[in-house]
Amino acid sequence: MHSIMIICPDNSPLKESEKWLSRYGFQVNISNTLEQANKYYELSEFHLLLIDQEAINHIEASSAELPSAPHRIILDAKPSLSIGINSMAQGAAYYLPLPTDSETLLKHVVNALEQNDHPDPASTQNQTPQVYFSNTAKEERLTLGTQGSGIIGQCPPMQSLFSDMRKIAGTDVTVLIRGESGTGKELVAKALHNLSQRHNHPIISVNCAAIPENLIESELFGHEKGAFTGANSSHDGLIYAADKGTLFLDEIGELPLEAQARLLRVLQEGEIRKVGATQSTKVDIRLITATHRNLTDMIQQGLFREDLYYRLYVMELLLPPLRDRGDDISMLAKILLEKACQKHSKPICNYTKTFDKAIRSHRWPGNVRELENAIERAVILSPPEKIEAANLKLASQQPPNNTTNHSPMSDADSKNLVGTTLDDYFKHFVLSHQHKMTETQLAHSLGISRKSLWERRQKLAIPKKVTAEK
Structure with missing residues (x-):
């Protein structure tokens, strides 16, 4: 049985690894400082040390020396190139960022122990620790949950999400990401792209709600010169720009029905046709979409195509709220x-x-x-x-018993609005008129752009209730 010593402060993420390393059959001891570890244990008897860089900073401040044996892995909450190179020059097997997910750490623990069990004399004499560190930047970028990967988290719901992401990242299946506004859906899309075989090609991110309805088809699919007033030159479109890479469509529920039909053809045939064109162009894209809305409800309301939904809903990832x-x-x-x-x-x-x-x-x-x-x-x-x-300056959150219903207020009620804020007026106006106006008409009446209307909806949590005409 291999024995491992973990040296880290009480508040270190590394401390959590004691439990699962023990479950894998390792004999694990833990100390808060290197001084404590040296006092109560003979460190040379351990097969491997896992050390939080903070503990090393402490001994450097006290002019103590880092033990030269046994093999050790250094983990750092604030990783840097200079510290990493210095750590490995002093004999560390690996230098990893904190927090690091259990799969990554276990892989490096096993590798370090195998090196210890079967040392290569030639490699020991001509050690080149830079080789290990040259992979660290890549590992940090691709290790989900770390700061370098762009999406951070260690809680069980996030670990479950990361597990699913690793399984599907290497495929080309279409992914639908669902989660509340502000949970980081675009970060998940970018992480999937970085983990995929397409990572050397671009990822094109498009917020479907931020593009005016009359321009969205042109922006996505491109247009020919003269296709409409103002089309003074040919335009390739964002889908063509994502060729060989990944296309991320955020807020896919805001895509107009006409554009939905065009997108369905892209998924079915692998080709796009510009607005005003007679010829189609082949494209090779991996599509990732995201929404905070219930697409099945939108299908029932006639606002989203059912055939497109089943094309998008191949794999689904759910982001937990904060x-x-x-x-x-x-x-x-x-x-x-x-x-x-x-x-x-x-x-x-x-x-x-x-x-x-x-x-x-x-x-x-x-x-x-x-x-x-x-x-x-x-x-x-x-x-x-x-x-x-x-x-x-966090806004106080009132209990929901004061908002018994969100139905549009009458004109008589609106005359009684005294002392309300601009946000209150905005919310009242949208709720009162959205059942009889399009998003474009609402934005025009308020004197703002459609993008601004969408952003204010997110900020004020205004539900989008559209009643289909009979």
């Missing part, structure tokens, strides 16, 4: 706090218990996007080197 992600909330908040401080050229603020309590007590209806905005707001408003929870 409120259901447990300790991920604190982990994300710390990363976003550091990012906001750097963005606004402020010293990195300490993440306090009071600040964390305020973060964890909020329901986050806007999910990660709302969390990022709130933390940036707090960084801007707080004094230097200090973050104040009050500056998050």
Whole structure:
């Protein structure tokens, strides 16, 4: 049986690996510091050390020495090239980012133990640790859940999501991503692309709600010169731009029915025809779509094509809302706090218990996007080197018993609106008129663009209730 020593502070993500490494049959001990480990154990008797870089920083500050044996893996919550090269120059087998998912860490643990069991004298004499580190940047980028991958999380729902993503990333199947607004659907799409065989080709991201209805077909499929007024030259379109790569259509539920029919042909025939063209062009794309809406309800309302839905619904990925992600909330908040401080050229603020309590007590209806905005707001408003929870300025969440129904208010009711905010008026106007106006007409009446209307709907959580005419 192989014995492993884990050396990390109490708050380190590395500490969680003790349980699952034990379940795999390893004999695991854990210490909070290197001094403690040296005091109570003979480290040379362990087959492998797993060390949080924070513990190494501590001994460097006290001028102590890092043990030269046995094999060790260094894990760092703030990975950098210089530290990685230095770690391996001092004998580390691998240098990995924290947090690292269990599959990746287990793979490196097994590799390090195999090197220990079957050492290669030639490689020991002419060791080139840079080879190990040269893969670290790629591993960090492709290891789901780490900061380098762009999508962060360690909670069980996210680990289940990552497991599904790894299984389907190497295929070309169409993927439908569902989740609330602000959960990171585009990040999932980009991670799937980076893990796929198409990663050397472009990923084209399109927000279907952000393009005016009269332009969306031209933007997606392209147009010929003279196809319509203002078409002064030929345009290839975004689908053609994604050829050999990935096309990500966000808010697919906002795609007009005419464009849905054209998209269906792309999926069925693998070809596009520009607006005003007579010839079709072959394209090779992997399609990923996302929505926060219930597409089956939209099918019943005649707003979404059923045949297209079944073309899109080959694989489905569900993103959990932030409120259901447990300790991920604190982990994300710390990363976003550091990012906001750097963005606004402020010293990195300490993440306090009071600040964390305020973060964890909020329901986050806007999910990660709302969390990022709130933390940036707090960084801007707080004094230097200090973050104040009050500056998050989180909107109080009223219980739903005050909103017994969301039916449109009458004109008589609207005359009684006294002292309301612009947001209240906006919400009232949309709810009162959306049953008889299109999105374009609503936007025109409010003096804003269709994109702005869609963004305000997301911000104010205004349901899109369209009643089909009989």
